[in-house]
Amino acid sequence: MSSLQVLVIDDEPAIRQVLAAYLGRAGYVVDQAASGTEALERLAKGDVDVALCDIRMPDMTGIEVVRRAREQGLDTQFLMMTAYASVSTAIEAMRAGAYDYMIKPLRNEDVLHRLGQIADVLRLRAENRALRSLVVGEAGDRCRMESPPMRQLERMVAKVAPTDSTVLITGESGTGKGVIAKEIHRLSRRAEQPFIPVNCGAIPETLIESELFGHTKGAFTGADRAKKGLFLEADRGTIFLDEVGELPLPMQVKLLHVLEEKKVRPVGSETARPVDVRIIAATNRDLAAMVAEGTFREDLYFRLNVFQIQVPPLREHREDVPRLVEHFLRRHGHGESWRLDPEAEAMLMAHDWPGNVRELENVIQRALILAEDGVITVADLPAQFARPSTPRAQGARTLREQVREFEAGVILRAIEEAGGDRREAARRLGIGLSTLYRKLEEYERAGYAS
Template identity: 40%
Template sequence: MNRHDPATPPRILIVDDEPDLVELIGLTLKRMGIESVGAGTLEGARQELRQKPYAFCLLDLKLPDGNGLDLVEWITQNTPDTSVAVLTAHASIEVAVRALKLGAFDFLTKPVDLTVLRQLVASAIRMARGQPPAGNQLIGEHPTIRELRALIMRVARSQAPVHIYGETGTGKELVSRLIHANGPRHDRPFVPINCGAIPGELLESELFGYKRGAFTGAVSDQPGLIRSAEGGSLFLDEVSELPLAMQVKLLRFIQEKTIRPLGMSQEIPVDVRIISASHRNLQEAVAQGRFREDLYYRLVVIEMSVPPLRERLGDIGQIAPALVSRLTLDRTVTLAPDALSRLQAYDYPGNIRELENILERALTLCEGEVIHGGDIHLRKSERIPVPERTHLHPLPVYLKELEKDRILQALRENGGNKTATAHHLGISFRQFRYRLKKLGID
């Protein structure tokens, strides 16, 4: 196979008809030293792919001239050196699973989490170059982390439901993926469901599926998310957010190991392993009557907890360099001792995810290939304020907020100097002025 040469900078094709999103992703990739090209249609994408080699293609499935799944197939047949990841709305993970079957290597849900995007792109490029995928390891030597690693391996072998408790950004999803990856179901799907992000009225049809004609708009049979994890693991993230009515249905499914899609009369057996997580104390939720006790006992057969980063600050010496190399790909950036000691003197309310954000900013600020203490900004007011439930806003609103925060923050860092800010953000002065106007920033 004609592997992509590590000496040439990787090139990525972003196929989406939403120019703002293409631009945001392009900016993110640019910071990783990756060149990207946007295409708004399937035909435009095919033209690009015929002309130049692309290491990776990020593909929205809904495009003006057709279904992205067709392009996944086309790429598998015509440019097999290009790995593909698909972008889908939260509500259509089943389609994403279909894309995986057609040869896509991963999927990403909208609104796009830029950290997840960076990791996905980095591992796609490593794969394209025939290098082993990095990341996806629970790094750290603190006793609680060593214990957690050992527990993951033990738990992976069992089929018992696991509940993972931990503050936001501590690594709950990473732990659950490791449990799946190290167990007998590793070659079957791992299906994450964010129970807090799917609107209540859609939850039942999303999880349990439906029969064609079950309700207006049900134009074809849908297996539902639970069934799309058949043989694999179902990750119920933020499970404490499940409405009580859904808790009853979930309990039933766990007890019977069958589901009944909307509009169907028979029960369908499903074999999945259940892993759940929450940043809230489930027992407290039970005491307050917000979470069913019987469901609690079904989910929390094995309990694991991921400690907050402030309780294992010593591990930053290992974690930070690993995150930096994951964020940079081609540059070899190191952390100066003063940068490390600054990082180790902070309490991280947002845990490792916050550490990632801090490092990402440091990377955009640092000159040359060393991050110094001065590049590390820890003041809480400077963190990107992503309100807890912004992911419930429509994508354009969410992106606008994100963009606005980013711009304001960059302006602050550059003392209000617009030319410097535009440069810092990697866009032209004209583009910058246009965005200020569009976002209503004075």
């Protein structure tokens, strides 16, 4: 079903009504106008995508309607209809801004073909606008992680992506929920269509309905032209509602109606427009608890929570830190070769990462600014990574000795958490088993407890 809004303009009632009825049955949202004046009044709302306009009408020509629409800044596409075709008429219509013209009597299949062509053009324009504001990561810009929690997450993404199921992604801030949403879209049947992200917490409450569903010209103070809305921009593609838990209750009701009816009604419009869009939502809040508190609608929660993906915090898959570090060094290293020295890597592995992957990326970006000679050292890391020591200890031991003690603590704690299984501890730390044994021998010689 198409979401195009079509206006049929013709002073002959029989032609106008038959064509409008046929297009309505074909799935288009159709309005009618019996004159040029009536058409301009309807077009002024700014939400008409295509106008099928007769060239000869009593009050003004169809070409004059096109000219006035263009003068008003309207971007409606015009298909002109005439029983008096001539080369000069066609040229004049095109110069005025018409998309094309058709000869009466019209053949239904020809009309549908032309509307399909216009829909393709409008879709490409929408995708180009979306691409200018968002670049969805290419395959080479993704980091594949090997920890069991992330491999399980990857399997869930692969299962749900080819379906049209609504997905709810949950997890702490900075865990990469937006990356997961893009990956679902990339692997879906909608991959060639728009991916439109929306930060629900960043849009003022007074504007969020207009941003999501669009508005007509004059719908409210400051609406000097029509706005399509992000749901219609995402038609046939995916809309990603990030921080969906921040939506105010009145907006939750309207979102629920869109999910149930698969139609959106722009602010100021009396017509609901069908929309074919997959919804992926994300939140770092406990929506079930919010439902119990009465701050999130239970019916909307069930609509969104068809398939839930929980993204683990980085502290629960520390073994992926080295791969993430390599990924960010490639992304932000400006083509140069960079590496971490062992002491710096040990400190990154031991950190709890309350800001998760986003915090790690910020740390690497900062370190790249400070580092020299292609090596990131402890000195290039933020202050919170240097465990404070007593003045006596600082004077008694070198930096390397202090870092080795810190590293020993990390490794011994990993062995303890793995229940004494050194192979499992090595896997979690992202190092080889032989490396683990070698380091344990070093710690024993140095007198560290094991």
